[in-house]
Amino acid sequence: MNPILDDVLTSNAVVLASPVYMWQVTAQAKLFTDRLMPVLKPDYSSWLTGQKLLSIYTQGQPDISKFAPYFEHVNQMFAFLGFRTLAPLVFGGLRNIDDIQKHPAAFEQVQQAVNGLLAE
Numbered sequence: 001m002n003p004i005l006d007d008v009l010t011s012n013a014v015v016l017a018s019p020v021y022m023w024q025v026t027a028q029a030k031l032f033t034d035r036l037m038p039v040l041k042p043d044y045s046s047w048l049t050g051q052k053l054l055s056i057y058t059q060g061q062p063d064i065s066k067f068a069p070y071f072e073h074v075n076q077m078f079a080f081l082g083f084r085t086l087a088p089l090v091f092g093g094l095r096n097i098d099d100i101q102k103h104p105a106a107f108e109q110v111q112q113a114v115n116g117l118l119a120e
């Protein structure tokens with residue numbers, strides 16, 4: 001995690017992408033968030049310097065509002081750590097390998113969002 005933390009602390013933005021597993025981020029993504037603890041100082045102020053945080057989720061559930069309260073909760077956690085959170089990108093109805101074809105604009109949407117992060 002140390003090299004990743006170095007990257008986070010010296011970056012302008014972080015993009016976290018995770019499928020939804022059992023209404024949550026994957027265990028691997030959760031482990032990453034757990035290990036972000038050192039960005040907080042002992043008084044809970046942050047070592048971060050305005051890094052933006054874009055989260056991208058895929059899910060089987062076609063209704064992309066289904067887990068919105070959870071995504072908001074995750075964003076609040078990132079804001080507490082000192083990130084400037086952006087509205088998550090969510091792609092639903094993805095159960096089989098070709099289902100991404102249902103979202104012909106997905107890659108462009110992600111590219112645009114990342115370009116927006118890089119522009120500032």
Ligand SMILES: Cc1cc2nc3c(=O)[nH]c(=O)nc-3n(C[C@H](O)[C@H](O)[C@H](O)COP(=O)(O)O)c2cc1C
Nearest residue numbers: 019020021022023024058059060061062094095096
């Ligand atoms: C173990 C597991 C749990 C899942 N839980 C959910 C869920 O709670 N809600 C949902 O909408 N989709 C759920 N899905 C579907 C995945 O979010 C969806 O298929 C995703 O695109 C899979 O990405 P992956 O191929 O990178 O694992 C689950 C899939 C797996 C394998």
